[in-house]
Amino acid sequence: MEIIGFIVSLLVGVYIVVVVEGWANTGTLRLAAPILGAIALLGQESPLPRKADRWLFEVAPLLLLVASVLVLAVIPLAPGLIVTDLATGALFINAALAYVMVALVMSGWGPNGVYAMVGGWRFLAQLVAYSMLIVMPLAAVAMRAQSLFTSVIVSSQASLWNALAQPLGFVLFVLAAMEVSFLPPFDLPDAPGELAGGVAGEYTGVRLAVFRLGRLVLVLALASAITTFYLGGSQGPLLPGPIWTALKIVAVICLMLAGGRFLPRLREETLMEWSWKLGVPLALVNIFWVGVTLLLVKG
Amino acid sequence: MTPLFQYAILAGLIAGTVGLVLTLRLIARSLGRVKAEKAKDVPFAGGANSPDPAWVRYHFHYYGFALLFLAFDMEMAFMYPWAVVYQELGLTALLDMGVFLLILFLGLLYAWSQGALKRQ
Numbered sequence: 491m492e493i494i495g496f497i498v499s500l501l502v503g504v505y506i507v508v509v510v511e512g513w514a515n516t517g518t519l520r521l522a523a524p525i526l527g528a529i530a531l532l533g534q535e536s537p538l539p540r541k542a543d544r545w546l547f548e549v550a551p552l553l554l555l556v557a558s559v560l561v562l563a564v565i566p567l568a569p570g571l572i573v574t575d576l577a578t579g580a581l582f583i584n585a586a587l588a589y590v591m592v593a594l595v596m597s598g599w600g601p602n603g604v605y606a607m608v609g610g611w612r613f614l615a616q617l618v619a620y621s622m623l624i625v626m627p628l629a630a631v632a633m634r635a636q637s638l639f640t641s642v643i644v645s646s647q648a649s650l651w652n653a654l655a656q657p658l659g660f661v662l663f664v665l666a667a668m669e670v671s672f673l674p675p676f677d678l679p680d681a682p683g684e685l686a687g688g689v690a691g692e693y694t695g696v697r698l699a700v701f702r703l704g705r706l707v708l709v710l711a712l713a714s715a716i717t718t719f720y721l722g723g724s725q726g727p728l729l730p731g732p733i734w735t736a737l738k739i740v741a742v743i744c745l746m747l748a749g750g751r752f753l754p755r756l757r758e759e760t761l762m763e764w765s766w767k768l769g770v771p772l773a774l775v776n777i778f779w780v781g782v783t784l785l786l787v788k789g
Numbered sequence: 790m791t792p793l794f795q796y797a798i799l800a801g802l803i804a805g806t807v808g809l810v811l812t813l814r815l816i817a818r819s820l821g822r823v824k825a826e827k828a829k830d831v832p833f834a835g836g837a838n839s840p841d842p843a844w845v846r847y848h849f850h851y852y853g854f855a856l857l858f859l860a861f862d863m864e865m866a867f868m869y870p871w872a873v874v875y876q877e878l879g880l881t882a883l884l885d886m887g888v889f890l891l892i893l894f895l896g897l898l899y900a901w902s903q904g905a906l907k908r909q
Contacts, residue, residue: 603832696817
């Protein structure tokens with residue numbers, strides 16, 4: 491029963507991400523675009539690049555999709571409404587997100603083309619930049635909840651949302667989430683306009699459909715993670731829990747997709763310098779701040 | 790729900806995702822094959838041909854960051870168990886981890902002063 495609910499909410503979520511993405515990109519709200527786009531991609535030819543590393547090329551989009559689905563599996567929609575409430579939930583999300591980098595490097599290596607390869611290596615650099623900003627704010631969240639269960643993390647925010655209790659961690663985590671899902675201005679690996687699609691450039695037809703699906707589920711998964719860890723998950727007055735979760739997730743999706751559209755794309759080394767010279771010290775300050783406030787005000 | 794059952798569900802999700810992708814491939818295959826045409830399978834490289842193969846030696850300009858990343862990533866493995874028991878242990882936990890993080894942070898400052906935090 492939970493699995494069916496999970497699949498339905500997954501489909502609805504992906505649909506919303508596509509509509510919002512199209513809205514942010516073109517300025518028009520096209521409600522049929524996701525379905526038409528999927529049919530068009532399925533009917534398109536999908537030639538294999540010559541001399542490709544076939545295994546890496548074929549498996550990469552699948553791995554991206556699997557990693558994103560696994561993140562969503564430990565996200566609670568409401569108390570009790572969760573696929574698997576793992577004892578290591580927050581850590582599991584880290585582990586699953588690590589495979590995003592593996593998938594993108596595979597899709598960069600696979601087609602044996604220079605633009606894709608540059609995109610793949612760039613994302614490896616991007617991982618070095620964003621990884622600490624994912625794990626350190628999450629550790630601070632776990633300190634407050636005294637648990638890695640995602641459901642306990644949600645209930646630990648009953649008195650005050652983490653976004654307000656740990657504003658520094660919240661901002662860092664949102665930025666890092668945009669880097670993981672390579673949204674503008676952090677779209678280094680696919681960089682339309684300079685790498686001609688980069689890692690996604692050689693994918694067409696059904697392969698591109700799976701790649702796009704993986705990317706969309708990834709955006710959805712990260713928005714859900716932000717909602718769970720920082721925005722109090724299903725908590726809210728009047729409306730039932732799942733509705734609140736959905737509203738918050740949609741709001742975060744809009745923020746992530748529309749937020750960076752008017753900023754120039756960062757260069758790889760600029761991104762790394764900012765995240766290590768400013769981001770990591772700020773993340774450590776965040777841990778220290780959370781530690782001190784937890785000792786002064788219990789809970 | 791026992792942990793084993795939870796991991797079985799996760800394995801089932803992976804199997805379901807693989808099944809979905811295979812189904813999509815099957816649908817696309819049933820709609821038509823790829824038509825063999827000349828130079829259709831050449832990877833795009835802005836008009837010129839890519840070097841063949843494209844898997845050439847690549848200078849990782851960011852190895853200074855990468856080494857720091859290894860140190861910090863190891864440290865995070867210790868942070869998670871510590872974070873869970875933090876409130877039980879109280880001030881001791883803060884001081885213990887504070888000293889540990891301070892040493893790492895001094896390492897970051899040292900690397901910065903030696904010019905590791907820039908494109909090499």
